[in-house]
Amino acid sequence: MHDVLPVEPIKATWQHAPRWRAVESVFRNICREYGFREIRTPVMEATELFTRSVGEGTDIVSKEMFTFTDKGGRSMTLRPEGTAPALRSYIENSLWTDNPLQKLYYIATIYRYERGHRGRYREHQQTGVEALGSSDPAIDAEIISLAIEFYNRLGISETELRLNSVGCPECRPAYREALLAFAEPLLDQMSEDNQTRFRINPLRMLDSKDPRDKSLLANAPSIAEHLCPDCESHFTSLQTYLNALDVKFTLDSNLVRGFDYYTKTAFEIVSPQLGAENVIGGGGRYDGLIKELGGPATPGIGFGIGTERCLLVLEQLGITLPVASESPTAFIVVLGEKAKPVAVKLLNGLRKAGISSDIDYVGKSLKAQMRQADRAGARFACLLGDNELEKNEIAVKPMNGEGDQKMVPLDTLVEYLRSQDGI
RNA sequence: GCGACCGUAGUGAAACGGUUAUCAUGCCAGUCUGUGGCUCUGGUGAUACGGGUUCGAUUCCCGUCGGUCGCCCCA
Numbered sequence: 256m257h258d259v260l261p262v263e264p265i266k267a268t269w270q271h272a273p274r275w276r277a278v279e280s281v282f283r284n285i286c287r288e289y290g291f292r293e294i295r296t297p298v299m300e301a302t303e304l305f306t307r308s309v310g311e312g313t314d315i316v317s318k319e320m321f322t323f324t325d326k327g328g329r330s331m332t333l334r335p336e337g338t339a340p341a342l343r344s345y346i347e348n349s350l351w352t353d354n355p356l357q358k359l360y361y362i363a364t365i366y367r368y369e370r371g372h373r374g375r376y377r378e379h380q381q382t383g384v385e386a387l388g389s390s391d392p393a394i395d396a397e398i399i400s401l402a403i404e405f406y407n408r409l410g411i412s413e414t415e416l417r418l419n420s421v422g423c424p425e426c427r428p429a430y431r432e433a434l435l436a437f438a439e440p441l442l443d444q445m446s447e448d449n450q451t452r453f454r455i456n457p458l459r460m461l462d463s464k465d466p467r468d469k470s471l472l473a474n475a476p477s478i479a480e481h482l483c484p485d486c487e488s489h490f491t492s493l494q495t496y497l498n499a500l501d502v503k504f505t506l507d508s509n510l511v512r513g514f515d516y517y518t519k520t521a522f523e524i525v526s527p528q529l530g531a532e533n534v535i536g537g538g539g540r541y542d543g544l545i546k547e548l549g550g551p552a553t554p555g556i557g558f559g560i561g562t563e564r565c566l567l568v569l570e571q572l573g574i575t576l577p578v579a580s581e582s583p584t585a586f587i588v589v590l591g592e593k594a595k596p597v598a599v600k601l602l603n604g605l606r607k608a609g610i611s612s613d614i615d616y617v618g619k620s621l622k623a624q625m626r627q628a629d630r631a632g633a634r635f636a637c638l639l640g641d642n643e644l645e646k647n648e649i650a651v652k653p654m655n656g657e658g659d660q661k662m663v664p665l666d667t668l669v670e671y672l673r674s675q676d677g678i
Numbered sequence: 679g680c681g682a683c684c685g686u687a688g689u690g691a692a693a694c695g696g697u698u699a700u701c702a703u704g705c706c707a708g709u710c711u712g713u714g715g716c717u718c719u720g721g722u723g724a725u726a727c728g729g730g731u732u733c734g735a736u737u738c739c740c741g742u743c744g745g746u747c748g749c750c751c752c753a
Contacts (some may be wrong), residue, residue: 260687265689265690266689266690266691266693304713309721313751314750314751314752315752318679318750318751319751320750336752336753354736365753367751367752367753369679369750369751369752370679370680370750371745371746371751372745372748373746373747374752374753375751375753376753377739380752380753381753382753383753448749448750459751462751464743464749464750465751466708471739488737489752512752513751513752522752523752529747530747530748531747531749532751532752533752534752534753535753536753537752538752559752559753560750560753561753564753565753587714588713588714589711590712590713618724619706620707620711621712622707622708622710622712622713623706623714624713624714624715625713625714625715626715627714628714629715630714630715633714636713636714638712638713640712642712643714650712652713652714654714654715660713668711
């Protein structure tokens with residue numbers, strides 16, 4: 256876990272709130288342009304939601320959930336992923352009655368109980384989208400191109416999109432059998448992990464990074480050869496759409512993702528800028544999941560993007576996204592007890608007029624107040640002391656060499672500041 | 679869940695087992711009796727926590743907590 260600060264840390268410059276806002280803002284804009292609308296769901300859900308959707312045999316459910324019992328004796332879990340909560344909400348609120356196709360996006364904090372290191376955190380943020388109600392491969396392409404466009408707008412152009420089809424309940428069992436038959440005689444030569452996978456989740460054997468496993472399984476049957484006609488044509492069609500959108504991809508028949516609910520399309524996007532944790536986004540189709548969770552039989556597809564990992568890539572690339580200034584236009588410098596109430600009232604007037612402004616509340620000296628105005632990046636320091644009070648004026652000093660200090664009548668300060676360029 | 683390494687002012691870094699724990703930066707004040715940035719001066723502020731070894735522990739050992747990096751897996 257980590258803090259995201261208003262000041263930029265020296266070592267981890269990505270833990271800086273303005274950078275997060277910039278990334279989120281790019282994501283929101285793209286989602287709006289692509290016709291996705293925001294959904295917000297609670298950070299915690301009934302544990303059963305995740306055990307049923309993500310799958311009992313997955314690492315996430317078996318060892319990575321933040322689970323606890325609430326005062327009513329119910330088992331609750333901090334969401335370890337974004338899809339299941341969105342679908343739960345879709346079902347509970349019968350969103351399909353609003354429109355048979357729901358295109359949703361979220362920016363959510365995700366929790367996974369695991370050992371952290373660079374790029375992997377127990378608490379992290381994912382931005383994601385879900386399109387519910389369409390089995391058209393064109394929407395798979397839209398979702399994928401949305402993700403690619405997001406990276407491009409951030410300035411992350413060097414990415415690799417890996418694509419696969421993991422089949423469906425029609426064709427996967429046959430493939431599974433073929434794979435088991437191929438692997439069984441080799442089992443005692445494989446890694447311990449893969450021997451476990453053989454029993455729990457055979458497809459994951461393909462994803463092993465162990466060199467022994469890789470060579471043993473090099474000639475294993477490929478899912479591509481076992482797809483049913485429906486999955487086959489969906490996959491082919493998706494590739495046609497991606498080509499039409501000029502989205503480059505690499506077919507990877509070993510790509511198996513860590514959720515049990517995926518059907519047909521599965522993809523992930525990796526960045527060469529990162530080390531061990533190089534996946535900056537991933538997703539897939541989950542045509543059986545909504546029904547499984549108690550809703551109508553409805554196809555769906557979505558992805559999640561790791562905000563922290565994107566920020567790490569940006570840091571690696573030395574990219575700083577433009578952010579709106581947080582500096583005030585005016586900083587009121589107060590001298591003496593008499594001026595304070597006048598200054599406070601003035602400050603309120605400036606703010607009501609939409610002019611960002613600030614003042615000291617810790618009894619700083621004149622010099623310190625000037626320094627604070629400077630460090631805050633204020634465009635004008637407005638000095639109010641006994642001399643000014645006598646004449647009902649205020650001294651307005653530009654901080655960036657925009658001319659000389661001027662005496663301005665108190666009741667025209669708003670007008671004066673507004674008349675300055677750029678305000 | 680497994681393994682390796684690391685925890686010193688707010689931040690970033692120093693300190694053969696031995697004076698008052700050093701430096702930079704930040705912050706406060708003075709230099710400038712009513713004017714920011716640049717000087718110079720002063721002040722502020724730290725050994726994660728709990729045990730142990732030792733005449734003496736920031737330093738060595740154990741535990742807890744936290745962090746970093748691998749494995750696994752994922753964003």
